[in-house]
Amino acid sequence: MTKNAYKFSARPELQNPAMIVGWDHDAGKLSPRVLEYLNRRLNVEGFCRIEPERFFSLGGVAIEHDIAVFPESRFYYSRNYNVILFKSTEPQFEQHGFLNAILDVAQQYCKVKELFTVNAVIAGIAHTGSRVISAVFNQQALLRKFHNSELTNMTWQGPAAVSSYLLWLAGKRGIPAVSLWTKVPFYLAGVEDFPAIEKTLRFLGRTLNLDLDLKELDDQVRLQNEKIEHLRAQDTEIDNSIASLEGGFELSEQQQMDLIKRVAKTLEKPGR
Amino acid sequence: MSVIFYKEPQLKNSIMLCGWPGIGNIGISAIDTLREMLHAEEFAQIEPWDFFNPRKVLIEDGLLKDLEFPKSTFYFQRVKNQDLLFFIGQQQPAEAGTRYAEGQKAYEMAELVLDVAEKFGCWRVYTSGAAVTQIHHTIRPRVWAVPNSPNLVDELQEYENTILMSAAEAGEGQGMITGLNGLLLGVAKKRQLEAVCLMGEIPYYLQAAPWPYPKASKSVMEVLAKILNIEIDFGGIDRLAERVDKTITQFLETLYNAEGIPPQVKEQIEALRYARETRLGPITDEEQKRIMEHIDELFKGEDFDDEKRV
Numbered sequence: 392m393t394k395n396a397y398k399f400s401a402r403p404e405l406q407n408p409a410m411i412v413g414w415d416h417d418a419g420k421l422s423p424r425v426l427e428y429l430n431r432r433l434n435v436e437g438f439c440r441i442e443p444e445r446f447f448s449l450g451g452v453a454i455e456h457d458i459a460v461f462p463e464s465r466f467y468y469s470r471n472y473n474v475i476l477f478k479s480t481e482p483q484f485e486q487h488g489f490l491n492a493i494l495d496v497a498q499q500y501c502k503v504k505e506l507f508t509v510n511a512v513i514a515g516i517a518h519t520g521s522r523v524i525s526a527v528f529n530q531q532a533l534l535r536k537f538h539n540s541e542l543t544n545m546t547w548q549g550p551a552a553v554s555s556y557l558l559w560l561a562g563k564r565g566i567p568a569v570s571l572w573t574k575v576p577f578y579l580a581g582v583e584d585f586p587a588i589e590k591t592l593r594f595l596g597r598t599l600n601l602d603l604d605l606k607e608l609d610d611q612v613r614l615q616n617e618k619i620e621h622l623r624a625q626d627t628e629i630d631n632s633i634a635s636l637e638g639g640f641e642l643s644e645q646q647q648m649d650l651i652k653r654v655a656k657t658l659e660k661p662g663r
Numbered sequence: 664m665s666v667i668f669y670k671e672p673q674l675k676n677s678i679m680l681c682g683w684p685g686i687g688n689i690g691i692s693a694i695d696t697l698r699e700m701l702h703a704e705e706f707a708q709i710e711p712w713d714f715f716n717p718r719k720v721l722i723e724d725g726l727l728k729d730l731e732f733p734k735s736t737f738y739f740q741r742v743k744n745q746d747l748l749f750f751i752g753q754q755q756p757a758e759a760g761t762r763y764a765e766g767q768k769a770y771e772m773a774e775l776v777l778d779v780a781e782k783f784g785c786w787r788v789y790t791s792g793a794a795v796t797q798i799h800h801t802i803r804p805r806v807w808a809v810p811n812s813p814n815l816v817d818e819l820q821e822y823e824n825t826i827l828m829s830a831a832e833a834g835e836g837q838g839m840i841t842g843l844n845g846l847l848l849g850v851a852k853k854r855q856l857e858a859v860c861l862m863g864e865i866p867y868y869l870q871a872a873p874w875p876y877p878k879a880s881k882s883v884m885e886v887l888a889k890i891l892n893i894e895i896d897f898g899g900i901d902r903l904a905e906r907v908d909k910t911i912t913q914f915l916e917t918l919y920n921a922e923g924i925p926p927q928v929k930e931q932i933e934a935l936r937y938a939r940e941t942r943l944g945p946i947t948d949e950e951q952k953r954i955m956e957h958i959d960e961l962f963k964g965e966d967f968d969d970e971k972r973v
Contacts, residue, residue: 485713486716487712487713487716488713512971512973513971526725527722527725527726527727527973528725528726528727529726529727531726534725534726542725543725544724544725544726545722545725545973546722546723546724546725547720547722547973548719548720548721548722549719549720549971549972549973550718550719550720550971550972550973551716551717551718551719551720551730551731551972551973552720552972552973555717555720555722555727555730555972555973556716556717556730558727559717559720559727559729559730562727570973572973
């Protein structure tokens with residue numbers, strides 16, 4: 392089923408690299424921003440892509456933020472850090488074939504040693520709190536390897552995300568894999584959650600020995616926090632809502648909606 | 664894309680009964696209840712990968728334990744010297760954004776099901792679904808029978824409470840069977856294999872309701888019992904139908920009391936209570952939309968967890 396699903400543009404020499412998988416749409420824009428950051432900082436080069444025709448509706452192009460977009464599913468490699476990145480839109484059709492195409496490239500050509508997927512999970516937490524990274528492993532040995540890390544083990548039963556499907560298929564092939572699920576406050580799900588992006592990048596940097604300069608991201612975290620603090624100072628209701636979340640309390644549906652709208656409006660404004 | 668066999672039962676001159684989820688789950692409830700009653704034994708499954716995405720993941724303390732896919736399972740049983748094959752599909756292989764099977768995947772699934780039917784000497788296939796019509800839920804549903812060959816018409820007319828399309832509402836013998844219940848009839852016809860779809864009637868105002876409609880499943884089972892010449896204890900399905908009837912009555916009262924329901928829609932539904940043949944006149948799209956909006960409102964939140972995926 393996966394024959395001819397992918398096409399190589401180069402054949403770099405790789406030595407059992409780690410692979411990081413990210414998707415174009417994610418809460419807090421976490422997954423795409425992490426992959427974009429790594430793309431820039433690791434000086435990567437594209438070498439393979441999955442052809443879209445079997446996996447996406449090609450009846451036209453979508454328009455996002457005034458720009459026509461087309462589904463892209465591309466592999467990149469960093470010679471210096473021995474890392475493969477795979478960045479893609481989630482497939483609309485034939486998930487099984489699509490995910491196996493990723494794993495064919497990862498296993499047969501790249502001989503990947505470990506696979507990471509990067510994802511956000513929406514949580515009822517305040518932005519002032521820590522962004523916990525929950526993890527799901529497909530092998531007991533890998534779970535043990537990260538036992539003393541900052542990751543917390545997830546327990547969950549319910550609808551399956553495409554990353555979990557990839558993890559499961561990787562497990563069937565004997566590829567060690569872990570899904571990272573970084574918590575994003577629900578009111579930052581529609582915008583960029585820079586602290587969650589930074590936390591995820593720091594973890595990947597430490598784990599894979601990537602020399603990541605995160606200063607640019609630190610500045611964005613600071614600016615975002617300042618904007619929300621300014622909003623809290625001006626709006627008592629918003630301040631109370633965030634304080635409730637900080638105290639571990641839940642908000643009503645109306646309070647949640649108000650918080651989402653006001654924070655989004657505040658963060659849309661350029662500058663301080 | 665294949666079928667995994669656990670056993671190779673020795674069957675001949677078998678009949679296959681197929682059920683998939685659909686409106687009111689009428690067909691699948693009828694076929695699966697019959698399968699359970701007859702203690703049919705599982706012997707094969709269609710590999711799910713090429714048809715379905717996983718519907719559930721199980722993660723325990725950081726370890727991915729399992730993914731659960733919709734099952735498409737074959738069973739067999741011998742009843743009174745008649746070999747029976749059952750096929751129960753937990754989901755129809757729909758394209759993105761569609762509820763019922765259509766397109767290449769549906770065709771491939773229909774082919775696989777009939778490959779198994781023919782492998783085990785099947786000479787006739789029954790599918791079952793829903794016939795959405797203007798009846799009241801207190802009235803016994805009839806069974807609309809659609810064969811894939813004119814040779815079957817006389818036989819079907821002999822069954823009690825069963826009508827052909829030409830005797831149904833429009834009276835022209837025209838219509839459409841959506842999803843695999845219909846497609847299987849067509850693919851069987853291509854293979855010169857006899858097939859019949861038995862559709863239990865369901866009131867139009869319940870077609871989007873999230874509960875089953877066991878009263879219609881019972882009607883289908885009554886026809887199947889006659890076809891297979893078997894006795895069925897309907898006690899369980901009668902009790903379920905009674906409970907669902909009560910839920911429907913409460914639901915309608917809520918609907919009637921809600922603001923924005925046109926009085927004429929209530930009158931139309933209530934008129935159905937007294938006579939099947941009442942000509943009610945058309946329900947406008949706007950009225951239908953308002954009914955459905957209220958159904959959505961009533962059951963809002965039931966699928967809330969589906970918004971989160973891990």
